[in-house]
Amino acid sequence: MQIRHEDLNLLNRDLNNEITSPEDEHEVLWVDTSDKNASFAFVRLTDAHVRKIRSTRWFEGSSVVTHNLQSWLDSSELQSDASTIRGVRSRQSVVVPSFALDRYHPLSQVNRYLTSISSLSSVSVFDIGISHEGRGIKAVQIRNNPTSSDYIWIDGCTHAREWITVATALFIIDTIISENVKQNFLIVPIINVDGYEYTWNTDRLWRKNRRPYTASTFAVSEMPDRCNGVDLNRNYDVNFGGEGGSANPCSFLYEGPTPFSEPEVKAVSELLWKFKNRIKLSISLHSFNQLWACPYAYTKSSSIHYSHHMDVLRDIQNAVYKTNGVKYQIGPLGQSLYVGSGFMMDWIYTKLGVTNSYLCELRDKGVYGFLLPADQIMPTALETWNGISAAIRKLF
Numbered sequence: 001m002q003i004r005h006e007d008l009n010l011l012n013r014d015l016n017n018e019i020t021s022p023e024d025e026h027e028v029l030w031v032d033t034s035d036k037n038a039s040f041a042f043v044r045l046t047d048a049h050v051r052k053i054r055s056t057r058w059f060e061g062s063s064v065v066t067h068n069l070q071s072w073l074d075s076s077e078l079q080s081d082a083s084t085i086r087g088v089r090s091r092q093s094v095v096v097p098s099f100a101l102d103r104y105h106p107l108s109q110v111n112r113y114l115t116s117i118s119s120l121s122s123v124s125v126f127d128i129g130i131s132h133e134g135r136g137i138k139a140v141q142i143r144n145n146p147t148s149s150d151y152i153w154i155d156g157c158t159h160a161r162e163w164i165t166v167a168t169a170l171f172i173i174d175t176i177i178s179e180n181v182k183q184n185f186l187i188v189p190i191i192n193v194d195g196y197e198y199t200w201n202t203d204r205l206w207r208k209n210r211r212p213y214t215a216s217t218f219a220v221s222e223m224p225d226r227c228n229g230v231d232l233n234r235n236y237d238v239n240f241g242g243e244g245g246s247a248n249p250c251s252f253l254y255e256g257p258t259p260f261s262e263p264e265v266k267a268v269s270e271l272l273w274k275f276k277n278r279i280k281l282s283i284s285l286h287s288f289n290q291l292w293a294c295p296y297a298y299t300k301s302s303s304i305h306y307s308h309h310m311d312v313l314r315d316i317q318n319a320v321y322k323t324n325g326v327k328y329q330i331g332p333l334g335q336s337l338y339v340g341s342g343f344m345m346d347w348i349y350t351k352l353g354v355t356n357s358y359l360c361e362l363r364d365k366g367v368y369g370f371l372l373p374a375d376q377i378m379p380t381a382l383e384t385w386n387g388i389s390a391a392i393r394k395l396f
Contacts (some may be wrong), residue, residue, distance in 0.1 A: 091378050094178035095120070101171050102377050104163045106200045107135070107193060113170065114138055114189075117177065128188070129267020132211040135193040137267050142176050142185040151275055152392065153282040153354075155188045155268065158233045158344065160195025160206045161370045164362050164380055165285040171381035172388070183392060186275060191264050192232055205370060207231065209262055213249040230256040233286075234340065235265045236347035239298035244340030255342050269347070276352040281395055283388060284345055288369055289361035290326065292316050292387065293333035295350070297343040297359070300334045305355055312356065312394055319390035323383035326363070333359060356395055360384060 091102040096116045099105075105113070118125035122143050127136035154172060156165035169189035176185055190196050194210040208229025227250040234245040237259035241247065245255035260266045272279065294309035296302075303309065313330035320328050329336055333345070349357035363372055363380045372380070 093174050095174050101167070101174060101381070103374055104167060104377070105170075107190065107197045110166065110170065110190060111138065114140060117173070120177065123177065128271045129263055131194045131264055132209060132262070133194045133197075135197070137188065137191065137193055137264060139271060140173055140185070140187045140189070142173070142187070144176065144180055145182050145184050148184060149278050150280045150396070151184045151186050151278050152388075153186050153272065153275075153279045153348075154285065154388070155191055155283075155344070156285040157190040157192050157196050158284065159231070159286065160192045160199045160208070161204065162285075162287040162362075163196075163199070163370070164287045164372045164377065166190055166196070167377045168285055168362060168381040168384050171378070172385050175385055181392075183396060186271070186279070188268060188271075191268055193264070195229065207252050208254065209264055211262060213254070213257070226250045226252075230254050230262050232262055232265050233344055234342035235259060235262050236269065236342045236344050238343065238347040238350050239341040242298055242341030244298070244338060245342055253340075259342070268344070272348060272352060276354070279348075279352070279354050280356060281391060282345070282348045282354050282357040283391075284359045285362060285384070286359060287362040288364055288366065288372065289337060290328045290363055290365055291333075291336055291361040292320075292328050292330045293336055293345070293359045293361070294330075295332060295346050295357060297333040297346050298339060298341040300332075300339060302332055302335075303349070306332070308355070309358075312391055313358070315390045315394050316358075316387040320383045320387040323386045324379050326379075326383060328360075328387075337361070356391070358391075360387070 090100050093099040093101050093113070096113055099109075099113045099116070114125045117123050117140070124141040124143075125138055126141070128139045129137050131137060154169060156162075156169035158165075166189055169187060173185075173187055173189070175181070176183075192209050195206055195208060198206050198210055203225070206229075208231050210229055212228045213230070214227075231245070231253050234240075234253060234255035240259045241255060244253070246253040248254060256262055260269060292313050294303070294306075294313060309332075310330065317328055317330050320326065333340070333343070343359075345357050345359040348354045362384060363376055368376075
């Protein structure tokens with residue numbers, strides 16, 4: 001359902017303005033902020049909640065987009081690859097010519113690409129852990145500067161539905177190898193492997209991992225699948241359980257029972273800890289909002305490195321803008337977007353002591369949201385890489 005952004009707080013209230021509805025009755029899928037005059041939220045609701053909305057006069061301008069979200073997504077053309085668009089040439093990998101970089105790929109195809117590049121002398125591909133459903137979580141180590149012990153960390157797909165982060169990470173890997181970028185990299189293109197697979201087979205807009213937890217009676221009867229999974233970017237040991245997370249297993253922001261409870265987060269954190277004194281730049285790829293952010297996420301307060309962070313982010317912002325003329329906002333995440341606890345970026349900054357820890361929210365501003373068409377993969381990936389390159393020039 002499409003609802004005016006300013007009306008979202010009414011979803012949990014009754015006609016007497018009392019909070020009556022649990023947060024597991026609805027899920028905000030995304031907010032379209034592309035229009036400066038009005039913004040709308042796209043919300044997944046139970047049938048009972050839809051009836052409630054229709055029975056009140058609060059939600060003027062709201063509309064039901066579809067009664068069957070997955071069927072609507074399956075019938076849409078939003079996932080068309082660029083090669084199907086007249087006048088647009090397909091962009092193939094330089095390293096693995098049979099692999100198209102301008103398409104979204106399921107997990108099996110991504111893994112085949114990673115297997116292909118693992119034969120290169122400067123590249124090592126290895127499993128850092130096993131997901132809840134038994135899938136390997138793969139990391140790519142690229143040593144193009146063997147005389148240095150320093151590394152740049154990049155990760156994608158913490159949230160399953162953010163397909164553009166996977167495509168961008170693969171483009172970055174391909175570029176680093178083909179252009180022999182003289183730095184060392186550790187890249188995990190898909191952290192949430194179970195969730196990513198689930199978005200291809202069952203629910204395109206799934207966010208969390210796939211580990212089940214005990215749920216409320218309401219959610220079990222109304223939206224049972226909502227109560228599986230943990231938001232992996234709320235599961236790190238930095239202000240865990242604080243603002244911007246949820247202790248409700250049916251919430252799309254469920255933080256998990258304890259820090260590092262999820263095998264995906266445990267695997268990533270152990271690898272990061274192993275390299276903690278060698279990582280000089282960390283970038284977590286997310287979507288969407290067109291934002292380059294620095295710590296903190298868990299508070300609106302600025303960090304002691306605020307001036308330095310903003311200096312680096314301004315260079316990134318300029319490089320991104322010069323690529324395609326697309327403006328990304330910059331600033332501390334908690335001040336620029338929302339407050340969220342248990343974030344990887346904050347954990348890397350506060351616990352590992354990596355000063356240059358950043359998070360990038362890729363395209364767009366909400367017109368397509370998580371369903372960014374494939375013809376935007378290459379522009380997004382290129383501007384992101386140019387931004388990262390600007391940070392490398394600044395810091396190395």
